[in-house]
Amino acid sequence: FRIVVLISGGGSNLAALLEACADPAYGVRVVAVGADRDGIAGLKTASAAGVPTFADRVKDYSARAEWDQALTGHVAAFEPDLVVSAGFLKLVGPLFLDRFEGRYVNTHNSLLPAFPGMNGPRDALEYGVKIAGATLFFVDAGVDTGPILAQVAVPVLGDDDVDTLTERIKTAERAQLVECVGRLAQHGWTLTGRKVTVP
Numbered sequence: 001f002r003i004v005v006l007i008s009g010g011g012s013n014l015a016a017l018l019e020a021c022a023d024p025a026y027g028v029r030v031v032a033v034g035a036d037r038d039g040i041a042g043l044k045t046a047s048a049a050g051v052p053t054f055a056d057r058v059k060d061y062s063a064r065a066e067w068d069q070a071l072t073g074h075v076a077a078f079e080p081d082l083v084v085s086a087g088f089l090k091l092v093g094p095l096f097l098d099r100f101e102g103r104y105v106n107t108h109n110s111l112l113p114a115f116p117g118m119n120g121p122r123d124a125l126e127y128g129v130k131i132a133g134a135t136l137f138f139v140d141a142g143v144d145t146g147p148i149l150a151q152v153a154v155p156v157l158g159d160d161d162v163d164t165l166t167e168r169i170k171t172a173e174r175a176q177l178v179e180c181v182g183r184l185a186q187h188g189w190t191l192t193g194r195k196v197t198v199p
């Protein structure tokens, strides 16, 4: 089961996936890692693991549609069964969705539909919720609106700051991502409207 992972940063979710993939029983192979920028830790992690990488920077293209086309082509060339956005900070374009919708998941650091966007843990803390978490969902054309595959909750503690809450969420998020990708690889899935079924 081939996955392409898209990242924009540290890549701790990617590292967790790579670690899981080292066990043949997991049944998943990271065939490429793509990014929207160079020089990030996640790309080094991928290279160190012998995984091919590519970076498509929006600013290198004269129009967003061209970037969309390039990214779609680069991902498609690796013939993934599933594309995993793990801290990838770009909204993909219509071409990408045409090709991969239903096979493109994103992990987000809040319990959607609460706190979409870039600052899930900070927004949760500021709002004062007592339970936070992470959501794995199939990406659609909206921002963090697609059909939900899985969610995991963690407590918000009285003395949390953004960093401690972020780390607690990320620990649960990585475990959820690894577990779910493994299940998708093993059992496949069907998507009917917003209903996700993993047999």
Ligand code: GRF
Residues within 6 Å of the ligand: 007, 008, 009, 010, 011, 012, 013, 014, 042, 086, 087, 088, 107, 108, 109, 110, 170, 173
């Ligand atoms: C994850 O918590 C994800 O939800 C958020 O960015 C973080 C990426 O972390 N959008 P990493 O790069 O995988 O360490």
